Amino acid sequence: MSAGLERTLARLGPADPDARAGAARALDAKTKPRGSLGRLEEIAQRVAGIRHDPAPGRLRAAVVVAAADHGVAREGVSAYPQEVTRQMLANFEGGGAAVCVLARVAGASLRVIDAGVGTPTGNIAEGPAMSDADALRWIEEGVAVADELATDGVGVVAIGEMGIGNTTAAAALCAALLDVNPAATCGMGTGVDDAGLAHKVEVVSRALGANELSGDPVAALAALGGFELAFLCGLVLGAAANHQVVLLDGFIATVAALVAARLAPDAADSMIAAHLSPEPGHRLALDALGLDPLLDLGLRLGEGSGAALALPLLEAALALLEEMATFEAAGVTDAGR
């Protein structure tokens, strides 16, 4: 572990139960039966805990998409050629990708991180993706971006990724972290067929055999991950240290967050799961983080698209907490339940 990462971990603590309870009391005084806004009430309370503020108000949101290339792509694990990563980077910059549209609709800023696109990691089927030093460098880059966003007044960090081959890396990393079979973490990605899925399981099995895996999260990330996964791990840690809400996208983003939670269990307090991906490993990773996703709409694009789509739900929850009238102010009879 680097001195920089140690400093970040030292800044990190749990959510504030008093702020959470304060938000819960405020919601109970609003003109609605207790708890009748369901998970919106849960979200508002959770954000209050994360922000250490019973009245967090409305929050500025940023979507951060990290892109990288993967040596394992040469195993033919994706329906798309590796060049698509760079092409999509240009599409993000041009505003034409799904996440660009969804971030605009949600009123969020979008930041795209080029985590070494065109310079793939090592092929995890043959050995480590990167050195521990490289993993730590990208983690620290992620922390630095979280800090910049905090300085800019951003309270919600929605995380996404792009990288041909990265569901395979995430499946390998997830299998290693949760000690489950590759078949339990591999899925169709953005579009392989049944034969492609069987091949992916075989590639992940080889990756788990080709790499020395201790229990160290950074070592596992370096062996099986990718530059964008390391960056997002750092982004999550930095955001948690800054009391920013971390809104997770799909399987790959969630696996990066799982590495962060292995380094600092309190980081999970800062997370909200935007949606459930059809990738089978996603539910496993969410369960390990104790998270229940808000949306289940069959999204399997990545890019942070699901996280951006869930931003209006967060905004709604916080607006209800801030703006709804109380029984007393509105002169409405409270049945007390």
Next chain:
Amino acid sequence: MSAGLERTLARLGPADPDARAGAARALDAKTKPRGSLGRLEEIAQRVAGIRHDPAPGRLRAAVVVAAADHGVAREGVSAYPQEVTRQMLANFEGGGAAVCVLARVAGASLRVIDAGVGTPTGNIAEGPAMSDADALRWIEEGVAVADELATDGVGVVAIGEMGIGNTTAAAALCAALLDVNPAATCGMGTGVDDAGLAHKVEVVSRALGANELSGDPVAALAALGGFELAFLCGLVLGAAANHQVVLLDGFIATVAALVAARLAPDAADSMIAAHLSPEPGHRLALDALGLDPLLDLGLRLGEGSGAALALPLLEAALALLEEMATFEAAGVTDAGR
């Protein structure tokens, strides 16, 4: 049936399959794997069919909340006293209710309809709620409001309700329309306990016995419904006739829509189900309409709150259809799947 209602039914037709197919083709050309935006793609296509336009663009939305009082409230079926209906009407006007906040966040207008608050219907446990003529009058009021909204350029009509006792009326009407037991359609409403629920089932059973029920939807609505349910039924019919998208809220709004679909099966083509309520009858009514809800967040408030909350999902789906780049325009390699 009145001449006015007959004219509305004559205006109503099915969704346009060609517009839907055009939207599907446009989505397949966008920079994402085919179908990877899941239900957002389905929504965009559905709206194209409803609007009879393969490129419907962004749509103005209105939330319409109808409020009424119910004679069955005197059976003690709600945790709240009847006066709360009028108090909440004032809270809607004052902007402090949940639906006011959610409509503001979604950028939608809010229209509140006083469907006879303070003048309860007859007690359905003893006889009909209203005459067929009253039901037809409120249906025609609903059609008229849909027409006004269409004139104002509103493309999405989100429907909600308020009325102490109206889950009981909706449960009775739903049981009659679907020919199921009251126990299958009665739930906790906004907050009764187990004993209250058993009482509610008993009241609904009495209502089904106290009223002559033929297969006529208007007669069933008059016998077991409420003024707001009749209004919303008409609003749905009018919106469908105007090619407006009808966004359903929870159980009660969906039962009103079910009456509309019994009068005009094509009306179901215009509907999108915003969310799933914990009321057990809601899934039955949605199944009867062939609808799968977008959200499942434990909302049990009514007021159109769930429909307002789902508006940003519709907006996102339409923005993706309108604004995403194509593979060709963005220079991204298309794997064709």
